[in-house]
Amino acid sequence: MKEEPPTQRTPPASPTPSLSLQPPREDSDPPALWIFGYGSLVWRPDFAYSNSRVGFVRGYSRRFWQGDTFHRGSDKMPGRVVTLLEDHEGCTWGVAYEVRGEQISEALKYLDVREAVLGGYDTKVVTFYPQDAPDQPLRALAYVATPQNPGYLGPAPEEDIATQILACSGRSGHNLEYLLRLADFIRLCGPQAQDEHLEAIVDAVGALLPCFCPSGQTLAMA
Numbered sequence: 001m002k003e004e005p006p007t008q009r010t011p012p013a014s015p016t017p018s019l020s021l022q023p024p025r026e027d028s029d030p031p032a033l034w035i036f037g038y039g040s041l042v043w044r045p046d047f048a049y050s051n052s053r054v055g056f057v058r059g060y061s062r063r064f065w066q067g068d069t070f071h072r073g074s075d076k077m078p079g080r081v082v083t084l085l086e087d088h089e090g091c092t093w094g095v096a097y098e099v100r101g102e103q104i105s106e107a108l109k110y111l112d113v114r115e116a117v118l119g120g121y122d123t124k125v126v127t128f129y130p131q132d133a134p135d136q137p138l139r140a141l142a143y144v145a146t147p148q149n150p151g152y153l154g155p156a157p158e159e160d161i162a163t164q165i166l167a168c169s170g171r172s173g174h175n176l177e178y179l180l181r182l183a184d185f186i187r188l189c190g191p192q193a194q195d196e197h198l199e200a201i202v203d204a205v206g207a208l209l210p211c212f213c214p215s216g217q218t219l220a221m222a
């Protein structure tokens with residue numbers, strides 16, 4: 001399902017940087033583009049793609065520092081979603097999706113609405129290292145929310161981020177679902193994908209939950 005923007009919330013993203021499409025492998029092969037997801041794109045790309053690979057990007061850390069007033073929050077109660085922070089020591093795990101031929105324009109058109117218009121993200125070219133072939137890195141397009149975008153919330157104690165996540169939901173669902181689906185993915189990637197920031201927020205949510213679910217209800221994940 002593709003979200004339709006109720007109104008233009010942020011200026012259209014700057015045109016996608018001239019990411020040279022991967023040359024066709026054979027003359028008959030269509031051009032290809034890799035798109036790197038590290039937040040909701042990990043479990044809900046919602047665009048057609050030909051191939052996907054789990055892996056990581058170096059030089060970035062994932063942070064719940066972007067506000068979201070559409071998908072996981074509202075204007076009155078913005079949720080928190082992730083962006084990439086430039087961090088020389090950082091390593092962020094996610095999923096890269098290969099789009100080929102006509103899939104390219106369809107994916108970019110959809111993501112421009114979902115990520116840029118509705119989410120305040122901009123595009124950035126990153127180097128993606130597939131988990132199964134880290135010696136064969138790929139250039140990929142990533143959507144990154146910079147501090148200059150109007151929805152940027154920036155750093156906060158993990159306990160405060162956890163409180164905000166527990167209190168927010170939007171058109172795509174509860175902010176807690178967003179956190180837990182991402183934590184599930186990182187857990188499935190194994191210990192090399194450890195994300196201390198994400199873990200600290202999940203731990204803080206666990207510590208707060210009795211306050212939010214006094215009857216001891218368990219969290220039902222759809």
Ligand SMILES: N[C@@H](CCC(=O)N[C@@H](CS)C(=O)NCC(=O)O)C(=O)O
Pocket residue numbers: 036037038039040041042044068071072081082083114115118119120121142143144172178
């Ligand atoms: N750009 C990041 C983050 C994308 C992201 O999480 N964007 C949010 C807010 S704009 C979104 O699309 N949410 C849809 C959802 O929460 O299901 C990614 O590559 O996954």
